Amino acid sequence: MSTYHPLTVQDAISLVRGIPGHFTPDAQLECKEIGDGNLNLVFHITDRNSDKSIIVKQALPYAKVVGESWPLSLDRARIEREALQVQYRLCPGLAPQVFSYDDDLAITVMEDLSDHTIMRKGLIEGQAYPLFARHIGEFTARTLFYTSDLYLNPQEKKEQVRKFINPDLCKITEDLIFDDPYRFSDNNNYPDYLEDEAKELRENGKLHLEVALLREAFLTRTEALVHGDLHTGSIFVTPESTKVIDPEFAYYGPMGFDLGAIIGNLLLNYASRPGWDAAESEVLGNQERLLRMVSDVWSEFEIRFRKLWDEDARDPLAKAPGYQDAYVAKVLRDACGFAGCKMIRRIVGLSHVADIDTIADVKLREKAQRTALAIGKQLVLFNRTIQSGEDIVRLVKEAEPLKGAVK
Numbered sequence: 564m565s566t567y568h569p570l571t572v573q574d575a576i577s578l579v580r581g582i583p584g585h586f587t588p589d590a591q592l593e594c595k596e597i598g599d600g601n602l603n604l605v606f607h608i609t610d611r612n613s614d615k616s617i618i619v620k621q622a623l624p625y626a627k628v629v630g631e632s633w634p635l636s637l638d639r640a641r642i643e644r645e646a647l648q649v650q651y652r653l654c655p656g657l658a659p660q661v662f663s664y665d666d667d668l669a670i671t672v673m674e675d676l677s678d679h680t681i682m683r684k685g686l687i688e689g690q691a692y693p694l695f696a697r698h699i700g701e702f703t704a705r706t707l708f709y710t711s712d713l714y715l716n717p718q719e720k721k722e723q724v725r726k727f728i729n730p731d732l733c734k735i736t737e738d739l740i741f742d743d744p745y746r747f748s749d750n751n752n753y754p755d756y757l758e759d760e761a762k763e764l765r766e767n768g769k770l771h772l773e774v775a776l777l778r779e780a781f782l783t784r785t786e787a788l789v790h791g792d793l794h795t796g797s798i799f800v801t802p803e804s805t806k807v808i809d810p811e812f813a814y815y816g817p818m819g820f821d822l823g824a825i826i827g828n829l830l831l832n833y834a835s836r837p838g839w840d841a842a843e844s845e846v847l848g849n850q851e852r853l854l855r856m857v858s859d860v861w862s863e864f865e866i867r868f869r870k871l872w873d874e875d876a877r878d879p880l881a882k883a884p885g886y887q888d889a890y891v892a893k894v895l896r897d898a899c900g901f902a903g904c905k906m907i908r909r910i911v912g913l914s915h916v917a918d919i920d921t922i923a924d925v926k927l928r929e930k931a932q933r934t935a936l937a938i939g940k941q942l943v944l945f946n947r948t949i950q951s952g953e954d955i956v957r958l959v960k961e962a963e964p965l966k967g968a969v970k
Contacts, residue, residue: 642813661673699864708787792812902955
């Protein structure tokens with residue numbers, strides 16, 4: 564019989580008191596439920612007598628954003644916890660430490676990152692993170708390379724694939740990113756003034772072909788353990804530090820999916836800048852910084868990934884002439900296409916981003932939405948033509964929004 568039940572604040576406090584070596588017996592613990600996501604409860608617990616704190620995350624058996632009519636497997640908590648442990652082992656400075664867990668209650672107890680800022684919030688405020696590209700390049704290169712067939716033997720890799728089968732959350736991705744935006748769907752959510760854009764998405768056959776190829780890659784390619792939802796709301800930052808959180812969508816998929824998610828979310832912020840920056844010079848300066856960050860994310864990943872390949876690849880054919888170049892080129896093309904898919908779904912699909920949705924001026928919000936859709940379509944349509952990170956920047960600059968209602 565299942566022991567699962569949603570935690571109360573008092574339950575969370577009792578739970579963390581039993582974790583050895585963290586809180587003293589006389590700790591004065593306070594707890595707040597801080598979860599603002601779509602799928603989980605998150606408790607922040609602090610000791611009034613010290614500076615110690617901790618996070619308790621519990622999966623709910625349904626999607627909070629919809630309700631109990633959208634049931635979800637609690638096994639995703641086990642998947643997230645094991646993914647966090649893999650990521651912390653491979654990149655200890657770039658992921659939170661797991662202190663305890665209970666798979667029956669779908670609970671993970673982990674390091675508190677309250678001294679960091681959610682990256683999306685910082686970007687909206689115009690903050691610069693000069694070390695981010697280097698950090699995320701390191702994180703993606705190591706987590707993707709060391710969980711791939713390039714490093715693992717085929718039997719070990721297949722065992723890992725089996726452990727990280729994640730059908731419920733993959734289904735969310737498949738529907739919201741690769742299906743709903745290109746048809747009539749009850750999940751879609753966009754203002755009436757974007758109906759011309761939505762109609763174009765439904766009728767663009769060339770776009771549908773590219774999305775179909777990207778969807779096929781998501782469905783069939785078990786290249787590495789991907790985070791699965793690596794957007795700027797899943798990254799805590801300071802100017803000196805980067806911590807990746809929330810890998811509950813983790814599964815074995817195409818490497819380019821994680822890189823595309825990062826790039827797409829940086830470009831959503833790029834599209835939003837006229838709604839946040841007071842002066843044109845400020846808009847242009849922030850947009851140029853974001854484009855450099857996009858290019859740097861790719862180059863930092865590529866440099867590190869190639870170095871790991873040269874030093875640690877165990878695949879007996881890894882040294883075949885031209886194989887590394889062909890492999891890296893494929894990851895780049897995928898990253899470009901997935902970035903575009905991510906951008907499109909965040910404008911017309913079920914779940915949007917604060918970068919754009921919280922712009923107060925309706926006309927500037929519409930401008931940002933149309934700009935994001937134009938960039939997203941451009942990245943999808945031309946993903947198979949690009950050869951460098953600078954090509955992504957070029958496609959962004961060439962994107963032209965539909966001539967809609969913005970005056």
